[in-house]
Amino acid sequence: MQTETEAPVTELLSFRKVTRRYGALTALAGIDLDLSAHAVTAMVGPSGCGKSTLLELVAGLQEPDEGIVDVLGATAAADRRQACAYMPQRDLLLPWRDALANAALALECQGVARSRARVRAVPLFERFGLTEFEHARPAALSGGMRQRVAFLRTLLQGRPVLLLDEPFGALDAITRADLREWLAAALADEPRTVLLVTHDVEEAVFLADRIVVLSPRPGRVVADFEVDLPRPRSVTSTAFAGLKARALEALKA
Ligand SMILES: Nc1ncnc2c1ncn2[C@@H]1O[C@H](COP(=O)(O)OP(=O)(O)OP(=O)(O)O)[C@@H](O)[C@H]1O
Numbered sequence: 001m002q003t004e005t006e007a008p009v010t011e012l013l014s015f016r017k018v019t020r021r022y023g024a025l026t027a028l029a030g031i032d033l034d035l036s037a038h039a040v041t042a043m044v045g046p047s048g049c050g051k052s053t054l055l056e057l058v059a060g061l062q063e064p065d066e067g068i069v070d071v072l073g074a075t076a077a078a079d080r081r082q083a084c085a086y087m088p089q090r091d092l093l094l095p096w097r098d099a100l101a102n103a104a105l106a107l108e109c110q111g112v113a114r115s116r117a118r119v120r121a122v123p124l125f126e127r128f129g130l131t132e133f134e135h136a137r138p139a140a141l142s143g144g145m146r147q148r149v150a151f152l153r154t155l156l157q158g159r160p161v162l163l164l165d166e167p168f169g170a171l172d173a174i175t176r177a178d179l180r181e182w183l184a185a186a187l188a189d190e191p192r193t194v195l196l197v198t199h200d201v202e203e204a205v206f207l208a209d210r211i212v213v214l215s216p217r218p219g220r221v222v223a224d225f226e227v228d229l230p231r232p233r234s235v236t237s238t239a240f241a242g243l244k245a246r247a248l249e250a251l252k253a
C-alpha cells in the first residue's frame with residue numbers, strides 16, 4: 001500500500017542530465033529524456049556510444065556519475081532492478097541447462113521453486129513456437145531459437161520494463177527479419193515498457209513507437225522522433241522509407 005512518504009509511481013522512464021564515466025572516458029553525457037510507459041522506444045547509435053551503459057543504468061546495474069535515472073518512480077538502484085527485466089547483448093544461456101531450465105532460471109533467481117518456475121515457463125514455449133524444444137540444450141538450438149528462449153526468460157520475470165540489448169545482433173539477415181516480426185507480434189500481445197537497443201535503423205522503425213538517436217561517444221541525444229505508422233508495418237511503404245532515412249541522416253550527422 002502506498003504511504004504519503006513514498007514517491008508517487010510515475011508513468012515515465014526519465015533521465016535527468018545523466019552522465020556516466022569510466023575513469024577518463026565519458027560514455028554518456030547529459031542525457032535528458034522522458035520515455036512513456038507502455039511504449040517501445042528504440043535507442044540507436046554507433047558502436048561504443050554508450051547504449052549498453054544506458055540500459056545498465058536503467059536496470060540498476062550501474063549508477064550515473066551525475067544526474068538521476070527514474071524508472072516508473074524508482075530512483076534507487078535496487079528499486080530500478082525490481083522494475084526491469086534485462087536481456088543482455090549476448091544470450092547468456094547456460095550451456096548445461098536445457099531450454100526450459102534456462103527459461104525458468106530468471107524465476108528461480110526471484111526465489112520461485114524450480115518445479116514451479118518450470119510449470120510457469122511451459123506455456124510460453126508453446127506460444128513462442130518452441131514446443132518440443134523444452135529439453136534441448138542451447139547448443140542444439142538455432143541462433144533464432146536461442147534468442148527466443150532468452151526473450152521468453154526475460155518476459156517470464158513479469159517486470160513492467162523490458163530492456164532488450166541488440167536482441168538480434170548476432171543473427172543472419174533472414175533470421176533477423178523473421179525474429180523482428182515475431183517480436184512485434186509478441187509485444188502487441190503483451191504490451192510493456194520496452195527499451196530496445198539496436199544499431200539497425202530498419203529494425204528500430206519496424207518495432208518502435210519512438211526512436212532516439214545517440215551521437216558517437218560520449219553518447220548524447222541528437223534526434224528524437226515518433227514512429228507514427230500503423231502495425232503491422234511494411235518496410236516497403238513510403239512512410240517507412242521516410243522515417244528510416246530520417247534516422248540514418250541523424251546517425252550520419
Ligand atoms: N566497464 C567498463 N569499463 C571501462 N570502459 C567501459 C566499460 N563498459 C563500457 N566501457 C566503454 O564505454 C563506452 C560505451 O560502452 P557501451 O558498451 O555502453 O557502448 P555500446 O553503445 O553498447 O557499444 P556496442 O554498440 O559496441 O555494443 C565504450 O567506449 C566502452 O569501451
Ligand SMILES: [Mg+2]
Nearest residue numbers: 051052053089
Ligand atoms: Mg552494447
